[in-house]
Amino acid sequence: MVTQTDDLKVRLQHLINKSPEVIHENANKDANVFNTLRDLTAGTVAKSIGLEMLPEHIRNAHLEGDIHFHDLDYHPYMPMTNCCLIDIPNMLSNGFKIGNANVDSPKSIQTAAAQIAQIIANVASSQYGGCSVDRIDEVLSPYALLNEKKHRAIALQYIEPARRDAYVEQMTEKDIKDAIQSLEYEINTLYTSNGQTPFVTFGFGLGTDHYSVMIQRAILNTRIQGLGVDGATAIFPKLVFSLKDGINLKPTDPNYDIKQLALQCATKRMYPDVLNYHALKDMIGDFKAPMGCRSFLNAYQEDGQYINNGRFNLGVVTLNLPRIALMSHSPETFMTELKQRLHLLRDACLFRINRLKEALPQNAPILYQHGAFGRHLKADEDVSILFTGRRSTISMGYIGLYEVGAALFSEDWETNEDAKRFILNILKTLKDYADRLTTQYDIQFSVYGTPSESLTDRFCRLDFERFGSVDNVTDKGYYTNSFHYDIRKSITPFEKIDFEKEFARYSTGGFIHYCEYPSLQHNPEALEAVWDYAYTRVGYLGTNTPIDQCYACGFSGEFTSTASGYVCPKCGNNNPETSDVVKRTCGYLGQPLKRPMVKGRQIEIATRVKHMTSRDDLL
Secondary structure (H helix, E strand, O other): OOOHHHHHHHHHHHHHOOOHHHHOOOOOEOOOOHHHHHHHHHHHHHHHHHHHHOOHHHHHHHHHOOEEEOOOOOOOOOOOOOOEEOOHHHHHHHOEEEOOEEEOOOOOHHHHHHHHHHHHHHHHHHOOOOEEEOOHHHHHHHHHHHHHHHHHHHHHHHOOHHHHHHHHHHHHHHHHHHHHHHHHHHHHHOOOOOOEOOOEEEEEOOOOOHHHHHHHHHHHHHHHHOEOOOOEOOOOOEEEEEEOOOOOOOOOOOOHHHHHHHHHHHHHHOOOEEEEHHHHHHHHOOOOOOEOOOEOOOOOEEOOEEOOOOOEEEEEEEEEHHHHHHHHOOHHHHHHHHHHHHHHHHHHHHHHHHHHOOOOHHHOHHHHOOOOOOOOOOOOOOHHHHOOOOOOEEEEEEEOHHHHHHHHOOOOHHHOHHHHHHHHHHHHHHHHHHHHHHHHHOOEEEEEEOOOOOHHHHHHHHHHHHHOOOOOOOOOOOOOOOOOOOOOOOOOHHHHHHHHHHHHOOOOOEOOEEEEOOOOOOOHHHHHHHHHHHOOOOOEEEEEOOOEEEOOOOOEEOOEEEOOEEEOOOOOOOOOOOEEOOEEOOOOEEOOOOOOOOHHHHHHHHHOOOOOOHHHHHO
């Protein structure tokens, strides 16, 4: 019998030997550096202890692959939260504390940007998931106005009247550009306490005042320019651009030129992804950026006002849906078994919640005491006051709806209306159950299309060991993320959006759509046609297009996927120091040559078919 101690020894040995399944679990961690290796070692021990802390039926379900209790290297060993929308506006305007320093409200946009970087670093080190700064253009605009006032005071003294306005405009614009560029570099040179660049997302695009628009332009131009002398693509912050009719959607809208710049940026850097204002508001009740890459908050009000900043997610437990299908052999049996497994999912989520209630505010001061979570709790206050009343979410994740359809119907079930209706009913069942739990426990249970960075590999591998090679299920080496259309099939972006839009409405706790394209740098109009088509249909859309670069020979396009990584198709270069390979890992982008990913995820990425056909000649 293999004991927990034996398993820990094996995992530590794998870590020492740099086994890929251990060191590549997170494509944002560089396992070559000391602080990351130290975190991976500590995480391996914490995972072993955490498994022992789980109730036996949850521990067994996780180990066997019926569910996945996420981030065991942090939680439950430490009662840490997952992802959040940082309450940056209040922290900047009211001042905050980090460590021993009491920080005053900034007096310039440069200082505001520097403070945001410090807040992000501390928040990312106090939780294990992504963090977001929503509407950063509108947040920074008042501080740009302070710069304007400073330059105007100088102009009144030293600049002739006819040139004053131009001088003030030029100097303030330069300050904005410098601040945004510094923020981009600061984030990409940060290492959090767990040895990785912060998983941070910037939402922007809805600001209409003069400086908000200038900030939007600076964000996009900075990303287009790239990092360093080679102009490498910045992986963080993830950029999420908000589209809204009347602001930037149509040629007659005042900020339509910013949309054009966003399209140019997306064709060159893949980001920004886009949030469609009306569709997203219709889905989740009000408008906000995701926490991290895809986790969305429900609509929540205090004193009649919608509150988003300062709210957070308590964690994720994911259900292995393909396994239920492989065990069931029929749709009817599947639904019976699914309803039983949902109780297991509930128990695991409740365990997460109860463990988090044991945290003390001083365990994560930046979160609970100094404003990131929107409150200033005293050292002895109960942190659960920030959970209840549906202020925070707990996520019931799922993976592999495509594989369920393939197991129970056929590999092309997407074109079978009866099959599609049944698969959609799976999410409806999850959503109904989550709603009942929300009412019962007064905490928002949300249905979450799990990003499955390494889980796409783990669940498939465990099911292959148990059920053998099953066509279109375990034989591929990966499971398909959330509700996505089979990545191996050639369809148009419009057809993909139309197919997936119904599923997303039952997965509002976490979702993203994306379309695969060939190079679009000389055809941004094609991408705009898809964005416009998606505007009223889906809330959140990403762009996947080849942007790899070889600095050795000058090639730009798509590197060739191999069993061991990626190579330049022109000169065969696979040196991460002389190339820049960027792929969408899940919700975030990744650099697989510099920070490799698990085998299943690499297979999945290499298998993706471009969503372009002759229909795109019409664009």
